[in-house]
Amino acid sequence: MAVAARKTKAPAQAKTATKGAAKASSAKTPAEKGAANALSNMPAFTREEDLHAYYEMLLIRRFEEKAGQMYGMGLIGGFCHLYIGQEAVVIGMQMASKDGDQVITGYRDHGHMLATGMESRGVMAELTGRRGGYSKGKGGSMHMFSREKNFYGGHGIVGAQVSLGAGLGFANWYREDGRVSMTYFGDGAANQGQVYESFNMAQLWKLPVVFVIENNRYAMGTSVNRASAQTDFSKRGLSFSIPGEQVDGMDVRAVRAAGERAIAHARSGKGPYILEMQTYRYRGHSMSDPAKYRSKDEVQRMREEHDPIEQVRGRLTRDFKIAEDELKAIDAKIREIVNDAAEFATHDPEPDVSELFTDITLEHARA
Amino acid sequence: MPIDILMPALSPTMEEGKLAKWLKAEGDAIKAGDILAEIETDKATMEVEAVDEGILAKILVADGTENVAVNTPIGVIAADGEDVKAAASGGAKPAAVAEKPAEPEAKAEKASTEAPAATAAPSVPAQAKSYDASSEFPAGAEVVTMTVREALRDAMAEEMRRDGDVFVMGEEVAEYQGAYKVTQGLLQEFGPKRVIDTPITEHGFAGIGVGAALTGLRPIVEFMTFNFAMQAIDQIINSAAKTLYMSGGQMGCPIVFRGPNGAAARVAAQHSHDYAAWYSNVPGLKVVMPYSASDAKGLLKSAIRDPNPIIFLENEILYGRTFEVPKGDDFLIPIGKAKVVRPGTDVTIVSFGIGMTYALGAAEALAKEGIEAEVIDLRTIRPMDIETVIASVQKTNRCVAVEEGFPQSGVTAEIGMRIMEAAFDYLDAPVARVTGKDVPMPYAHNLEKLALPNVGEVIAAAKAVCYRA
Ligand SMILES: Cc1ncc(C[n+]2csc(CCOP(=O)(O)OP(=O)(O)O)c2C)c(N)n1
Ligand SMILES: [Mg+2]
Numbered sequence: 001m002a003v004a005a006r007k008t009k010a011p012a013q014a015k016t017a018t019k020g021a022a023k024a025s026s027a028k029t030p031a032e033k034g035a036a037n038a039l040s041n042m043p044a045f046t047r048e049e050d051l052h053a054y055y056e057m058l059l060i061r062r063f064e065e066k067a068g069q070m071y072g073m074g075l076i077g078g079f080c081h082l083y084i085g086q087e088a089v090v091i092g093m094q095m096a097s098k099d100g101d102q103v104i105t106g107y108r109d110h111g112h113m114l115a116t117g118m119e120s121r122g123v124m125a126e127l128t129g130r131r132g133g134y135s136k137g138k139g140g141s142m143h144m145f146s147r148e149k150n151f152y153g154g155h156g157i158v159g160a161q162v163s164l165g166a167g168l169g170f171a172n173w174y175r176e177d178g179r180v181s182m183t184y185f186g187d188g189a190a191n192q193g194q195v196y197e198s199f200n201m202a203q204l205w206k207l208p209v210v211f212v213i214e215n216n217r218y219a220m221g222t223s224v225n226r227a228s229a230q231t232d233f234s235k236r237g238l239s240f241s242i243p244g245e246q247v248d249g250m251d252v253r254a255v256r257a258a259g260e261r262a263i264a265h266a267r268s269g270k271g272p273y274i275l276e277m278q279t280y281r282y283r284g285h286s287m288s289d290p291a292k293y294r295s296k297d298e299v300q301r302m303r304e305e306h307d308p309i310e311q312v313r314g315r316l317t318r319d320f321k322i323a324e325d326e327l328k329a330i331d332a333k334i335r336e337i338v339n340d341a342a343e344f345a346t347h348d349p350e351p352d353v354s355e356l357f358t359d360i361t362l363e364h365a366r367a
Numbered sequence: 368m369p370i371d372i373l374m375p376a377l378s379p380t381m382e383e384g385k386l387a388k389w390l391k392a393e394g395d396a397i398k399a400g401d402i403l404a405e406i407e408t409d410k411a412t413m414e415v416e417a418v419d420e421g422i423l424a425k426i427l428v429a430d431g432t433e434n435v436a437v438n439t440p441i442g443v444i445a446a447d448g449e450d451v452k453a454a455a456s457g458g459a460k461p462a463a464v465a466e467k468p469a470e471p472e473a474k475a476e477k478a479s480t481e482a483p484a485a486t487a488a489p490s491v492p493a494q495a496k497s498y499d500a501s502s503e504f505p506a507g508a509e510v511v512t513m514t515v516r517e518a519l520r521d522a523m524a525e526e527m528r529r530d531g532d533v534f535v536m537g538e539e540v541a542e543y544q545g546a547y548k549v550t551q552g553l554l555q556e557f558g559p560k561r562v563i564d565t566p567i568t569e570h571g572f573a574g575i576g577v578g579a580a581l582t583g584l585r586p587i588v589e590f591m592t593f594n595f596a597m598q599a600i601d602q603i604i605n606s607a608a609k610t611l612y613m614s615g616g617q618m619g620c621p622i623v624f625r626g627p628n629g630a631a632a633r634v635a636a637q638h639s640h641d642y643a644a645w646y647s648n649v650p651g652l653k654v655v656m657p658y659s660a661s662d663a664k665g666l667l668k669s670a671i672r673d674p675n676p677i678i679f680l681e682n683e684i685l686y687g688r689t690f691e692v693p694k695g696d697d698f699l700i701p702i703g704k705a706k707v708v709r710p711g712t713d714v715t716i717v718s719f720g721i722g723m724t725y726a727l728g729a730a731e732a733l734a735k736e737g738i739e740a741e742v743i744d745l746r747t748i749r750p751m752d753i754e755t756v757i758a759s760v761q762k763t764n765r766c767v768a769v770e771e772g773f774p775q776s777g778v779t780a781e782i783g784m785r786i787m788e789a790a791f792d793y794l795d796a797p798v799a800r801v802t803g804k805d806v807p808m809p810y811a812h813n814l815e816k817l818a819l820p821n822v823g824e825v826i827a828a829a830k831a832v833c834y835r836a
Contacts, residue, residue, distance in 0.1 A: 077633030077812065129633070129811035140635040140810030156637035157595065158567050191566035192598070219567055221543035227566040293543065350813040360806055 042253045045312075047320045053095065053252045054312045055330055057087035060111040061309060062338045063120055064283075067110065067127055067141075071287050075346060076127045079156075080141045083111035085282035088308035089214055090115040092255025093182055096263055100177070104152040104165045105184035107142035108214075108281075112184065116149040120337055124345035132348040136355055158219075159192030161185060162211070166198040169209035169272070180208045180266045188219020190233055199272065203240040206271035210262045211237070213274065214249065216281040221293040233276035242272050249277030250306040280306070369454030370419050371440035372403065374428070377413045384408040386432045386441060394451070395423045397444055404441070421446040425455035495789070497758035500706040503665070508693040515657075516686040518664035519549050519625075523587060525696040526671040527557055530585060533671055536563040536572055537589030537626070546591045547627060547686055573599030573624070577606045577676075580622040585671060590626035593642050593680065607676035608651030623670045625679035628656070629721060629771050630808055630819060632684070639808035641772035643720070646678040647748040647781070653702055654748040656680040658723040660690035662746050665700030673702060680748075682721045705752035707759065711741035714829050715759040717782055718769035719745040722820070725801065726769050729825035738833055748778055753785045760786055764795040765832040769825055774802040796832040801825050 045053065064082040071080050083090075086108075094103075094115045105112045113123050118134065126133025126144050134144045144154040152168060155161040165183025172179040189195065190213050202209050213233045217224050224231050234244030243265065247258040255277065262273035280302045284291050316322040377384065387405040391397060401417045424445040428435055435441065445454035504510070513521070527533045534557075539546045541554040541564040554562040565572040569590065576586040590596040596603065603624060610618045629641035646654045653675050657663040663681070670677040692698070708723070709730050718726040723744050730740040741759050745751065760766050766786055768779035779800035786798050801824045809815055830836065 078631075078810065079634055079638070126810075129814075135810075137811035138635075138807075138809040138814065140633065143635055143637065143810070156635070157598070159598070188567045191568050193568060193570050194598075220539055220546070222539065222564060222566075226542075226564060290543075351809075351811050353813065353817060355811075356804065356806055356809065356814050356817050 042251060043257045045253050045256075045315070047316075047322075049095070050312050050315050050320065051322075051330075053088075053091055054309065054316060054327075055334070056091045056094070056115060057252065057309045057312065058330065059120070059334050059337065060084075060087045060091070060114050062334050063114060063124070063341070064110060066338045066342050067124070068283065068287070070124075070128065070342060070345070076141065077129065078140055078142075079107065079286045080127065081108040081286050082281070082283045083108055085302065085308075086214060086216060086249070086277075086279045087111060088252040088255050088311075089212065089249045089277045089279055090184070092249075092252040093210075093212060093259045095252070095256045096259030097180065097182060098263075100150065101180045101182060101263070102150040102152055102165075102168045102172075103182045103184070104161045104168060105154070106158060106161055106186060106189060107154070107156050108186070109142065109144065109154045113144055113146070113149075113151055113154075116146065116151045118144075118146050118149050118151060120341035121344045124341040125348050128345040128348070129350065130345060130348035131351045131355075132344065136359075137351040138355065138359070159185065159189040159194055162189065162192070162195045163198045165211070166202045166207055166209055166272075169202060169207035169266075170205070172208050173205060178208075178267060180210060180263050182210050182212060184212045184214055186219060187213065187215040187217065187224050187233065188222065188227060190215075190236060191227060195236075199237050199240050199242055202272040203237070203242050206269055208266040208269070209272040210259070210266050211242075211272060211274045213276045214279055215276050216279050218281070218285070218293065220285045221290075223293065234274055237272070237274045242274055244274035244276065246276045246278060249279035250302075250308045251311060252308055368446070369424060369449060370421070370444045370446065372415070372417075372442040372444060374435045374437050374439045374441050375406065375413070375415055376437045377406065377408055377411050381408055381410075381437060383434045383436045386428050386430065386435050387412065388430050389426060389442075390414075391423050393423055393426055393455075397421055397423055417444070419444050419446070421449065422451050424451045495754045495757035495761060497707060498704045498752055498755045500704070503700060503706075504661070504693045505695070505698070508695060508698075510691045510693055512689050513660055513692050514687055514689050515660045515663045515681070516547070516549055516551075518660035518690075518692055519667055519681065520551055520553070521696075522664045522667035522671070523550070524553060524556060526668055527553070527561060529696070530671075532583065533585045533587065534561040534563065535587045535589060536565055536576060538565055538567055538591045538595075540564060540589050545589070547683060549681075549686070550589065569595050569598035570602060573602040574606065576622055576624075577602050577610075577620060580607070580620045580676070581610065581618050583619075583621070585621050585623075587623045587625060587671065590624065592631075592638060592683075593626055593628040594638050594640055596624065596626070596642070603646075603652075603676070603678070604649055608649050611675075612651060619674045620676045621674045623667070623673075623677045623679055625667070625670075625677075626681060627683040627686070628680035629682055630684075630803075630815075633810060633812065633815060634808075635810040636807035641770070641803065642678075643680055643748050643770065644772050644777045644781075646680075647751075647778060648776075649749075652676055652678055652749060654678045654680065655702060655746065656720040656748055657746055658685065658720055658744055660688070661692040661698075662700055662706070662744070664692055665698050666702060666746065669699045669702050672699075677702070680720060685721055700746070703747045703750040703752055705743050705745045705747070705755040707741060707755065708744050709740065709742040711739035711763065713739045713763055714741070714765040714767060714833055715743060715756065715763045716740045716767045716769060716825065716829060717743045717745060717756050717759075717779075719748060719778070720771070722769045722771055725820050725822050725825045728822035729829060732822065732826055733829055736835075738829060738835065740829060745778075751781070751785070753782070753789065756782065756786065757790050760790050761793045764793055765829075766794075766798045767801065767825060767828045767832060768798060769801045769820060771803045771820060774800065774805055777802055796834065799828040799832050801828050 122134045129137040142156040168181035234246045248254040385407045387407045402414045404415045421444040425443045428441040445451045540550040541562045544551045576588040630639040716726045768782040783798040
């Protein structure tokens, strides 16, 4: 798993960047906003921040494209859920978070893993079920973990990670260590009962948790308004008095600004915070998706008008006058990392058969 | 009649206590609700209230007496106008002896094969009788080939045409046509009121289904897979399975919970669990797990008509397999009957669901080596048709049980035990089992293959019980 170490935290950001960000959120969906409009009152990123976001998001995008390709080649089996289109959410949140903060999510988890600094080799090798994978090949796409990077999975049961994420927050509260749990879940997961049980306890005990609802408008083939009586997910904590915001989840700057507010709230002991990230997945729910529930047009429009990576790329060339060549060099570097990961994941051996019976229970009681 | 005051029980487990203190003296007038005495146990102190009126004629157990057994008379009350002296000298009628209940009518049908015997069953029963499945296909009926998926869909559609109280609910069952396309076309035929897309809220919609079923509607609740029914298992076990009993037979719950169960391919531990053993552990449920398309159809139709909660365990890998199914919409397979799918004389192989692929594959290979296996498809796990298995074992004297689930407390463990209880003396070898390995399902291709049973393991087990190398 030795690939050149990447810096995952954003460089220290300019103080002014977050000023005036308090009202940055909007109740409009990204589609309702013109791209230009979205740019207007957004806290600016520095050149370094935009470069950082660009690199990180592009890495996820290229990684996911490669994973999709490898699935098609039969190298990856089972379920494989790609994060393409949603990159700004996890990257913006990571830019707002601190080392030590935990991340937990569902099965659409590759992006979160890369964002926490997990190695692309180890993630890809898990996708192919090889011994160099983060779970030694035993977990697969949906079930990966890294204690070192405070990434707590990778969960296949929709909604289960929400209570677990509240539990991470509980541990932080118990230890008084100032960490915050970033608990990600989808618009579909947001309807599970345990979400509300967790909201109640998180607020009751003032647990440091940021609930990040990645509203990509669909849960498999079910659009939000066919499954939800309250489609404004930022209001889902209202009866517990948990503050919430709707955020343009396609704009990494908006995500980071909202993330900073939410994390500051949670870290200061005021309890949980809800961020509804309005985002979009470009690909099917998983690799087998008839995609009859939405039009090609809709997807195309999101890609053209709201792509999170293109937005940053535009700023880099237009505002920061970064030459195409420099961006091409970043591109090439990322391709190299992703190809290396794919190569590794293709040739790494399967787990040793003795692994079948390991890691089921542990031996030693605490001394 | 004078009335005895009995030592009360403070808790369901209390057997004796201390009579700490009398608060009334002999000769005192007693009104209902008066505190008569204080009782102590190691856990609590309680006051004894009078239920009857009269005069406290005699104290039989003095203040401070330890270890007074529950229901011991501790005093006597003489009713108004009664002779206190006479009352005190005995002849009191105990106030609170429960009347012996009349023998309950033996109402529940006595099903010899249904319940595991609570006490040791006779080990040498008369010749057991095998269920005869030969007449299940109506004579002369036209037969069509179809997939298990289509058979399940047809079963639901036919029953929905027949009974307006039948409806389907679950995630992606309507507009998406089913996550595994089992409900394909149902929305188009029956409309959104009877084919209902739910949010991803298994616990909630399982409960809504059970509630509706308690009123007599007949929900078919689809779980996208049974792994997700774990979110809902409280409603399945505590509400659906137990309410009939807890309501003294008033509240039946005619509901079918169905969906794919067990391992698919490469979907790892959280999406590969076989729950047959779990549900089969619960009285009040019936658990069906078909292998072929005709059984899938006939059993699902029976399940929908059944007045009980049914767990109907399908398998994603079997959905696409084709089998012959008789035409016609009154084709039913009885719940609780196994089927001998291959007659044989040398060894009995019992399985169910996708386990049948290993059982049948092994039987074919064994035949080439001169071992004729009798293969039985249980089809229903609960109530289990053990009699058909026993009848076979009485003939072959050997048995291998096969399942994909985990070994401990598995369905095959139950089969082995039941054979031992009922046909120990017929066995020429211990019953053998082939199961999924005792590990969470791994994702890696090579490990997944090892974790599942295979034909080779069944062959080896069959040879072992036949003492053949
Ligand atoms: C408890 C449970 N129910 C159902 C499923 C099947 N399932 C997997 S993903 C999914 C849709 C979830 O949608 P959403 O929460 O919006 O997340 P997204 O896939 O859009 O990221 C469903 C129904 C599951 N894995 N777990
Ligand atoms: Mg979604």
